Amino acid sequence: MEKVIPRSSAPIDGSLRSRASDSSFAGLVQPAAQAPGKAASEEKQLDDKELELERERKLKKEQKKLQVQCQDEIISYVYGKRSLMGSVFYLQAREKEEKKLKAKQKETARLQAQATSDGPKKSEKKQKKKAAGDENPEDFIDPKTPSGEKKSLAPQMAKQYSPSAVEKSWYSWWESAGYFGADPASTKPPFVIDAMIRWRRMSGYNALWVPGVDHAGIATQVVVEKKLMRERKLTRHDIGRDKFISEVLKWKDQYGGTILGQLRRLGASLDWSRECFTMDEQRSKAVTEAFVRLHKDGLIYRDYRLVNWDCTLLTAISDIEVDHLELKEETMLKVPGYSSPVQFGVLISFAYPLEEGLGEIIVATTRIETMLGDTAIAVHPEDKRYKHLHGKHAIHPFNGRKLKIICDAVLVDPTFGTGAVKITPAHDPNDFEVGKRHNLEFINIFTDDGKINSNGGAQFEGMPRFAARVAVIDALKEKGLYKDTKKNEMNLGICSRSNDVVEPMIKPQWFVNCHTMAKAGLDAVRSKKIEIIPQQYEQDWYRWLENIRDWCVSRQLWWGHRVPAWYVTLEDEQLNDLGSNNDRWIVARNECDAMLEAQKKYPGKKFQLNQDPDVLDTWFSSGLFPLTVLGWPDDTADLRAFYPTSVLETGLDILFFWVARMVMMGMQLGGDVPFQKVYLHPMIRDAHGRKMSKSLGNVVDPLEVINGTTLEDLLKRLEEGNLDQNELSVAREGKKKDFPDGIAECGTDALRFALISYTSQSDKINLDIKRVVGYRQWCNKLWNAIRFAMGKLGDHYTPPATIVVSSMPPVCKWILSVLNKAIGKTVTSLEAYKFADATSAIYSWWQYQLCDVFIEAVKPYFFNDSQEFDSARAACRDALWVCLDNGLRLLHPFMPYVTEELWQRLPQPKDSCRKNSIMISEYPSVVQEWADDKLESEFSIILDTVNKLRSLKPPTDTNERRPAFALCRGEDIAATVQCYQSLVVSLSSVSSLKILAESDETPLDCSTAVVNKDLSVYLELQGALNAEVELEKLRKKRDEIQKLQHALSQKMEASGYREKAPPSVQEEDMRKLTAFFEQLRVIGEAEKKLDA
Template sequence: MYVQIGLGGLNECRGELLWSAVCCAASDGEGSFSVGLVKEGDVKVLSIKALEELIGVTGLFSGGCGEVGHQSEEELASLLKKQLNGIETPNSDVQSEEHIGEHNSQEAETSESRTEKVTSEHVNGEAQSYTSLSSDIEIQESTNETENVLSPLPDSYSPQYVEAAWYSWWEKQGFFKPEYGPNPRGVFMMCIPPPNVTGSLHLGHALTNAIQDCLTRWHRMRGETTLWNPGCDHAGIATQVVVEKKLMRERKMTRHDLGRGNFIQEVWKWKNEKGDRIYHQLKKLGSSLDWDRACFTMDDKLSYAVQEAFIRMHEEGVIYRSKRLVNWSCTLNSAISDIEVDKKELARRTLLPVPGYKEKVEFGVLVSFSYKVEGSDEEVVVATTRIETMLGDTAVAVHPNDSRYQHLKGKMVVHPFCDRKMPIVFDDFVDMNFGTGAVKITPAHDHNDYEVGERHKLPFINILDENGLLINVPPPFLGMKRFEARKAVLQALKDLGQFKEVKDNPMVVPVCSRSKDIVEPLLKPQWYVDCREMGKQAADVVRNGELKIIPDHHLKTWFNWMDNIRDWCISRQLWWGHRIPAYFVTVNDPSDVDGHYWVSGRSEEEAREKAAKRFNVTADKISLRQDEDVLDTWFSSGIFPFSIFGWPTEDLRVFYPGTLLETGHDILFFWVARMVMMGLKLTGKLPFKEVYLHAVVRDTHGRKMSKSLGNVIDPLDVITDFLKSFVIVPLAAGMLYCSILFVGIPECGTDALRFALCAYTSQGRDINLDVNRILGYRHFCNKLWNAVKFAMRTLGEGFLCGSESVSDRWILSRLSAAVALCDSGFQAYDFPAITTAIYNFWLYELCDIYLESVKPVLSRTDSEGQKQADICRQTLYTCLEVGLRLLSPLMPFVTEELFQRLPRRLAQDSTSSICVTPYPETSEVSRGQRSSEMAVFSSI
């Protein structure tokens, strides 16, 4: 399916020509192509030799290095297109299932063969019927989107045709609004996990939205007042990084060159230009969101709620300021959250690229060296993976029960590069069986050492500034870059004779997901949320059943995290985001020697009044400086379920608390836990009653999808035609290498993608996605198409819906069983059970068995045969009408298209769309069956 290679450097002239040719070949003048993370100035990353090897063409360019070949841009495009068109697509194992075309008329057989040839049609540019059908839809969309059902059903299923106009029609009819129609069966409310404004959809988003939309449509069809609220997150770090790179690329400027105010304006400008892209993609997925309620976490309403939440919690003492260790990115000059730290596992000595360093830096080694014991020739050997941090050591720790070091109680060791004397402390955290059983302690640069330092009242010596340069260290290390100091310290220890050995060591390296920098634990004053009481409440509501977490195997992790919760660092050293509404106070009164304090306020005037009252001085004695930092993005996300409804000023009674929170299990603590804690703290209520956690999408080989691996799949490429798409993705930041992915698979459509993702969602297991399976469900859509085409011919123009006969109990019993399985599946969030029940009913029971069994009956011309045929038609109609409604939440487009062509059971039935028809219930289709009848049909 993918052809992927790494490409090396190329001079700019040849690169530009090749780039233009590739674009021409890929787009074909009308299709769109996707280029990820490659800018115009980066075209020289392409390698001629590698590309020639990739596509099997020699002589693409002639001449020596730096010379352009004789081929024109058009000739190059032609060569590339020829090779692209020759890429074979994988055959989905669905041919054994394609029986309808064999059983139906010659027209159906032609339809089937056309579907089987869809790949070659697209490759060779022969899909003219799709283009014309799409044009018809566009004309209809401007007048009446339902007019297309008056035309004959096209010969073969085309996602492009089916999905062209229905969404805009649904929106115009107001079906997605909670105000639509009488809904007596309660309220269902769910908010979307707000995607980053910087982003575009990946398959993780597609999975989330397939599940959420499926649930929303099911609740809507059950007759509930339904609201699925859309929104977008400002994504502080991600957005700032994108805009900063854009500034540097286009104007050679940093944010500091612009200043805070102008930079914020640039971010808003970028957001307004690019921010609607994700909404467009969500609509392509068929997401039935109420778009009139769309919100952005930096909107005035939500920003006011964020400010109010901070002030209330600060005044209560739940938010406080403290100097502690944080995850620090020297490239971003900011603290980052745990979710923004990637854990890179190394098995041995490894060289890694680090921003700001020309040469790669060595990791995955353990360096042993010795400290001399004061007043003796004895020494204590310790080991570390970060030798440069020994410059900040303030102690050596051993286990209290380690007999090797009992004689050293009360002793000191001497730092080799300064006059610092460091105590030997005894602490239970030391593993006496690892290495020498002695551990160097750097309280200011290691989380475990920080705790040891607190317990033993050790000095905290910060040896790194915000840029990763060494401070508070002796020459010659002062001012060195941290990883240059690593080499210098190692050499200095060797010169002193205190170096012992270096060996390979498996380790986990913390990498900033945004900057790819190595994350440093750094002591910084930050704002924190005291989570102890809130964590206890969040654990209690799950223990007592008020909040249900599904699947329940996540409960152990939930309780472990809540019962051992740490305070939450909420400040970030960024410009884009919600600026912290806290002010540093200076009292202009020489009589007050301790005139520094932090106050929070909705405005500077309010903060000034608070400070004057606090210090018992007049307001003119107060000087204020607002904190430059912004709040962690997860803070605003944590109040999202109620801030979107206008908290704290508007009434929350209608849609708060919500019904369900559905999201991936990977953000259980970063988002779900914080929403629960913040909801209980600020509203006194849970934000939702249930949490359903789905799995993480991985590639076919079980690898996490990432741009660096080149295995990220855009769901819109699955929906549309892959063969007109290619993706170029750099392998790593700062490297002139990239991956080219030529993708060879025909369009599958939204319905097939949604159905496949739901079918994959086995509770508790990550999803190793095979795109061939999506292609298989595209063929399933064609089965539906052919079944309805067959039925429409069979029913005839004058068909009137009536009651079915007892003689057709078997298929109706199978339909009833499918309805029951779907109902229980939705109740239990068992989506594979739902998809299996629907798939088996349509494919095997209806198409393979029932349609085959009734063909002889339908072909009879005698009077008795005509009576039996009429009964079969009634049964067939029931199966199709109920079966389409059963499938509608998962495949909304194709079911709408086919439903609109079916006659209505009752003349007074004015239902305009399948998405607002009642979802089938077992009472509607339940049938009893005699054992003798079942035996007959089983033999069939």
């Protein structure tokens, strides 16, 4: 039963080059042999040296015959129901004779080279050298392609992959060819995003992805204000509203295209003919219409309410613009406008004196300055300590105001602190609700810029709020009311735009009543009309919308959509406080409509109209995007064809701030959900898991990764930004630490593939540039695979319209079967929005099955030009072409540029209707005829065997090839190993493989590994065997198997296992348990031999 692939002292090179040019075959190619009749007489005339040479020539000739016979025999043997899975074969031919003549061969080769200077070998070397010298470098350079035209490819593929060269010209051609567009009149199913959109487009959908950007109200205004101050020492108030808006528009024109430019470089297949901007004419019209309609429906109103106020920007800000800083202990923080750091993270206790000489009541706060606006003290109604104070009053020590002691079970925890809570309704969200419940007075103590106003008392008026903090403590100490200061964990709100501490303040603002719309959004998710992916975030959706508060949509900014509301000031009234009377507001589409409405409301009266200077929250216009990008409020073909859209893909951090608002406004104004699925991608962080921040210097521009950049350029970009000197210093150090050598050019495809493959990482992506570099190197492997294929397919190869798999060699059947699995796994993963699983399936097939196994396996067919194997070569060519064509199309949504370039180089079937671009070609689908589970199972065993043998090799062995043995416990496994014996030899780089039966003596001086319960492998390490090392390996393996065995045994012995577990499961568990016992037995035998 044994079959050994023998080893020769002269290996055939992996590429099986022409024998005349391979030094391993020096002397095999000779001038024409002499006629047999003349041999005896001419031999006598040769001197001794020539006689020796002649004998060696004859020996070499016989060797050549034997080697060719052996090689042909192996290929024939493998093709006959075997797989030729390797590029290197080692043959044995007359070892004894070669050993005797080994010393003489070098001299023979040298003399022959001299004597046959014009012979075939030297001639071929000259021809190769001449061919290399005649190589035209321009043949490898793509000709210049006019913008918008299909890329002109060089006659020859470049020897190495270059991202910048590959990515050139394709995008402009895709766009000009109209491949990104969608037809509203199409009968194809609509699909509205880039790996998703490319996949759906290739799968026959009418795919639409509309590019658009919002105006980023606060962020943009802050940047331009900083620019004005830095360059001209001016504020926006110095130049006025109109000129400031002009400055913003100039900045937008200069920098606003950056994001869209990045999207283009990333290969995003957006329909640029539909590009929109939240402040363009159509979108502005839609924003006004939405505001008017919502106000008419009673959902928008104006009121005095608590908002997040920024004392630096002088505006209300949204919750998303508030960063929450977790403080564990006392912390000194720098606050804009203050020369010294401010103390946070402490709890300050003080006492309020009670009326009628009842003593005092102690309260505690983290914001002692707000006590100037206190209007009550709350206790729990069941707290016996304060029963006697219910309805009584405390006296404010600085202004004499009476503070009612109220009972509130919602707010007060009697077990926390003193059980008494100071209430400042105008400056705390919880206290605001208490104030409404108990009808308390709301006293605002701050000016817009964060100073104490007159309500805070003359003693503190005009002080900045945090200076007042110190002053209040000192004043309390003077009155003997200060108690103590303790460390306290707290959550501090910081504006992400200004870094100022957010101050809750009551302001007259425009609000959207969200309760009825939120209920509709909740019902849409519960009924699966909208699906949130990953599903775990549904709970966040329910939590937010079930506890939704009215949305403040007005901002005290100049950049944005002006609120379409006008205030009516009647004759003889002074316009002292715009909007002081909420009943005087007229909401209209324009000033003319407002004038008509005001005339109806105040007939016969003279009045003046003043438009609200505030602008709308950016999220208001962004929340309308699914409608407005399709033409709403007009009844357009796009709106009818594509609303509701298919998928929204966005970051999980804006599930409430953007997604929920799109759902609410879409259902209210559009009559239906805006999208059917919401895919939430993880948030990208740096390699250390930190949030990307300009002040930390860890923000990565995708173009820096695509193009590559030096450390000097990274630092230069920081200096060109808006960071102050302290932030700049921190940012510089961050860049130097993370990118000491800059960033290597990775290209778009590698960056896309890396980011998509990262999506399996929970809710954060810790982006390591080294991983992107790794995928860039993988692109080079793809490139080389196609280069190899183009050389082997040949210039005149024409792929067949169909292939007959049944007549192909096993290795071709196998690669098509595993390709089928990869296609199925990729498609099902994409359908389930498991993008990382899709990239894993594609990568594994390309890397480990096509490149590492199949391409190596088919090389001998291409390098042996015998007519006997013409059909095998043809089958291998067809299988290779099918693999590359399907593999590139499978990969295209993830790596659009390199796949387009490589696919364009592939030959196409005769009379085919192949599409002009890979991006509009058909996405691969499963072909049932390719499936061969039995063959895959056999290959799995063989490849496991190869991996085990490789693992046994000592690390010091580089080119050393050692004999190997396969111990087979059963005829079936022996037949399988024997069938693919050449595969194991070639891929595991051993000199030979001897198949042993269970009754055979196991070899000595070998390292061993268990492949499965029926198969073990041994690698001879004579002279290199370290018994201690091998025993340690076996011990570790034994411990690993014993743990698995123990766990499985416990499962099988558990109560109810035999009654509840299906018979198929019990059978599989028993099989596994038996395999574990067998592996332990083999390990035990190996240990005994090593100990002997």
